[in-house]
Amino acid sequence: MIRRIRRLVRLVVPLPSDLRLAWSTIKGNKGGFGGSFVAIVAGSAVITACGVLLQSGLGNGVTAERYSAAAVVLGAQQSFWLDESSEVRYSERVTLPTGTVAAVAAVPGVRSAVGDVNVQLSLLAPDRDVVSGPQDFPVLGHGWSAAALAPFQVSKGRAPATPGEVVLDAELADRGDVALDATVQIVVGSIPASYRVVGLVTAPDELNRQSAVFFTDDQATRLSGRPDRVDAIGVLAAPGVTPAQLAESIKAAVPGVVVHVGAERGDVEFLDVGDARSLVVETAASFGGTMVLIVVFVVASTLALSVRQRRRELALMRAIGALPKQIHWMINAEMTLVSFTGALVGAIPGLLLAFTMRSVFVFAGAMPPDFQMQVGPLPILASLVLCMTSARLAGWLVARRVAKVSPVEALGDAAVEPKKLGWVRLTIGLLLIPLGLLLTLGNVASPGDSAADTAASAVLLFVVALGCLGPLLLYGALLLFGRFVNLPTKASGFLAHANARANWRRLSAATTPLAMGVTLAAVQVFGASTAIAGAQDQVEEGLRADHALTASSGAGISPEVVDAVRRVPGVAVVTPVARMQVLLTFPSEDSTATKVFAAQGVTPDRLSDTMDLAVIEGDITQLQGETVALSRVVAETVHAKVGRNIELHLGDGTTIKPRVVTIYENGLGFGDVTLPNDLVLAHTTARVDNAVLIRSADGTDQKALENALRGAVQPYPTVQVGDREAFLAAPGAGGGSDWVLNLLFQTVLLGYIAIAVVNTLVMATAARVREFAMLQLIGASRNQIRAMMNGEARIVVFAALLFGALATIPPLIGFSLGLTQSPRPSLSIMGVVAIVALTVAISWGAITMATRFALRHAAIDAIGGRE
Structure with a gap:
């Protein structure tokens, strides 16, 4: 033992x-x-x-800035928990009822509880330019009582006492060249108003992530648009009470709040x-x-x-x-x-x-x-x-x-070398190929976006199959195409073909990972190009507006602007568009699943004149109240039908069960979920639209209409008039940052695979010192050996591209079918050229370098050395 x-x-x-x-x-x-x-x-x-x-x-x-003096900061549950360890963050701020402030204030150990609201605003300098926060962070408005949570100290002037008075933090006033007692323009949403600056304040610590503007408490509540809600609650502790003790007391006494202490306070702020x-x-x-x-x-x-x-x-x-x-x-x-x-x-x-x-x-x-x-x-x-x-x-x-x-x-x-693959390896590889084909082309996966996701994920099955069957596939390719890749009429071609057939296991050690890299790169590049091309086609076909209103600095567009442009002569249809992310919960096998989708809020009146969603089923004019329209992809994913209700979580965490009134095709271009505009506005943080689409009446002079629209929005300094392209650039349009992050991760992944391939090729080639020496001793020249290795490099490149293409085609077809109902993926010429060029550069460069290394010694010296 x-x-x-x-x-x-x-x-x-x-x-x-x-x-x-x-x-x-x-x-x-x-x-x-x-x-x-x-x-x-x-x-x-x-x-x-x-x-x-x-x-x-x-x-x-x-580190908390405005809440630095608060022992405890309370917020609402900002995440939807998929399970005990996985969460999805809501896209809008989840708020608390104002009654919670009194309940917290009554907890023993609380000296005071202050409810805070955040009002997104734009401060205009005397030249009407927007004054931003430090490093382009936002400028936020608050009630004066929340100044105690930093605490802010009045350096000049006094606290605001009437609705027309404000207090600015001193650094913001310096950036905007605003003096005490000056009158400033503050834009909330799109609506400007004049305020008199009655005070300047400073915080104990510098404000690095925001600038602060303080109104009276009543004015801040009115501007927030939520008189019965607060964004957060800052709690000041009684003497002798530690933050940890206070947090435990509040947890026990006040349900429905999330308690934050220490560095976590910054998560609420x-x-x-x-x-x-x-x-x-x-x-x-x-x-x-x-x-x-x-x-x-x-x-x-x-x-x-x-x-x-x-x-x-x-x-x-x-x-x-x-x-x-x-x-x-x-x-x-x-x-x-x-x-x-x-x-x-x-x-x-x-x-x-x-x-x-x-x-x-x-x-x-x-x-x-x-x-x-x-x-x-x-x-x-x-x-x-x-x-x-x-x-x-x-x-x-x-x-x-x-x-x-x-x-x-x-x-x-x-x-x-052994001539047979292990039976376990062979069995796994052979089973993975039909399984991958079933998942990508056989409608085995769930419909909707699950079909596209499954097709994209099934590439891993083909990659593993390549890893298992790579040597056998290479041997078959040598039998079928070897003589065409390297002509046997030349000595170098004959040697390369014969050497490859005799040492196909060794050669497959480099070919297989290179083919895996080609497959992963092709699916990533052409999957993205297929999705982008599908979205562009849908937008080009469906966007019918002549003009679009957008807002500078992401301020948004208030409903008053929509009413103003509707009164402009020559305007036929006005469609406000608000955006958010929503969560859909739906039955999945024996439990439920929740997924995140991009949503837009529009008005249904003559919607097809500005935005054609390509309705498949239902009536888009019924999009009122608690109703919803879904793209075909989402409807198939969540198993939704027209006339039935679904469970949907809005951006601020509100759960509704709207009735499905329409199913449409153009979800890639305009968003997978479409809701009534007023419903979306009521549950966004700023309560503003992201853009406004305008369709002119027949026979209208477009230049004259554009000038009239500019005149109509002149009272709203942050609103801009643009063409159709301006709609695509509006905040919330497009795919966000996902493509950049996908590119990052795929670059790291493929970079590592490239290192592995080069490393393997160099190792396999450099170990052939004695073989090259023997060829030289029986009459081969160094140039003939280099030509032979060039022939082997051609085999590696050809096999890697062939196997990579075969493993790429089924996932791309399945991905395209799931997203666009077309079996033809979008292949970019530049993508094909880049993949081929990288494959050639990696394999040829590595083999050439290693061959030169292996031939550095004289043949008579190398033949007596070790492998």
Whole structure:
């Protein structure tokens, strides 16, 4: 028993003698272990970067500014929880009833409770330019009582006493060149009003993420449009009461509130921080999980290749008396040294990659620029454990075959490569192909967006199938097309074809991951182009307005502007458009599922004159009250029918069960959910439209109408008149930042695969020193050997593109069918050229470089060397 325990411990923790022997073998096989080291370094970098992002999302926060004096800050539940660990953030601020303020104030230990409202506004400078907050952060209005939560101190003047008076924070006044007792224009929504500045205030700490304007409490409540709601409640503690004690007391006494203390107070004050944390956690966990699987596969396959290249050496060790357990101990120690060193070295570029990914998040608008990264030891430890585990497993799997055979068989087996794939590997690969075809083309998946999602996800099945059947597919391709890729009439072509057929297992080690990379890149690039082309086609066909109103600085357009432009001569139809994100809950198998969809709010009156949704079923004119129109994709996803009710969560968390009145086709271009305009406005934070579409009457002079519209909106300084294209650029249009983040993650993924492919090609080619020397000694020139390797490079490129195309076509057809009902995906010429060019550059460059390295020594010296 004790002996077994010792053997187990030795397998987990190598002895110093094992490590010394491993170090000597590593020094003697620098080429093979160098490639393994590179794979581990790159894998460690990617895993570390994802870990840093995940840790930052879980633990990061932004220091409260206006709530810095509050011991506890209360907010509403800002997330819809899919399960105990997964949430979806509401797109609008969820508010609390005003009665909650009194209930909190009555809790023992509370000195005072202050309800706060946020009024989105624009401050106009004397030259009528909009004065923004610091670093273009917003300017928000509040009631004067909320000034105590910072606390703000009056540096000049006094507090506001009448509805026409305001107090500005001193830094905002400096940026706008506003003096005490000056009259300023403040625009709420689109409506400007004049206020007299009666005071300037300063906070104990600098306002870095906002500027503050204070009205009287009654005026702030009126401007918010919600007299019975507050955005948050700041609580000041009684003497001797700690924030933790106060938080527990409030939790027990006041249900329905979310209690925040410490750094979490900033999540209530700044919704974008909470949104960014949720997004970072979700994407880092999802992408990180995918990358862990790929990294483990690549590291294991690279290490397996390096050990296979030493099969002669291992067989000789068996022949001179080495025991199987000694082989295992040696390889175990080698893998430990290489993986441990590589994982630690990879942590440094991993930290740099994490900050680079953060910059892309900020560029895409998915993360505020002041979102701080948290760098700790946990991501590095996780990377270390994963890399070492995958390396040790790979070493054990490869050593197992050498160690279990007899010494005589080992020598004979080392001379040739195995000609058959394992039956388990072969079975898995053959089963995955029909399963992938069923998911993409056989209507097995749920309809709607699930069909498109399943088709896009099914590419992983084809990628795994490529990994399992890659050697066999390459051998078949050589039999069918080998003579056309390399003409046998030339010596180099004959040698390349013969060498590839004799060593197809070795060549497939490079072809297979390259084909996997081609598949993933093609599905990502052409899937995105298919979705974008489908949306553009729907917008071009469906957008029928002649003009569009938008707002500068994202201020939005108030309903009063819509009424004003309706009275302009020559205007036939006016359609206000408000946008938000909604959540749909629907039955799914034995439970329920919830998904997020883009929604718009419109008026149904002559809607098809400004926006043709391509109605399939129902009557769009019935879009009034608690009703909803759904795109075909969403209707199929949630199993909705015209006349039935669905469960829908609006942007501010309000749950309704509207009746479906219409199903339409053009959801990609205009939004998958269409609601009455007044319903959407009532549940957005700012209660304004994002854009207004205008259709002119027949025979109207467009230039004259445009001038008339400019005159009608002149009293509203933030409203702009534009053409149809202005509608597409309005806030909320398009796909947001998703495409930027997808591009980021796919770039990292494909970059790692490219490193793995280059690494494998270099390892496989550089190990052929003795083979090249033998060819030279029997008469081949260096140029002929280079030409032979160029022929092998052609085989790699041809096979990778062929297998990648075959694995890409079914998912793209299924994706296109799910989104547009057309089996023809949109293929961009630039995308095809880029994928082919990268494939050629990676394979040809790696093989050429490795061939030059392998030919650096004279043939007579190289023939006596080791593999």
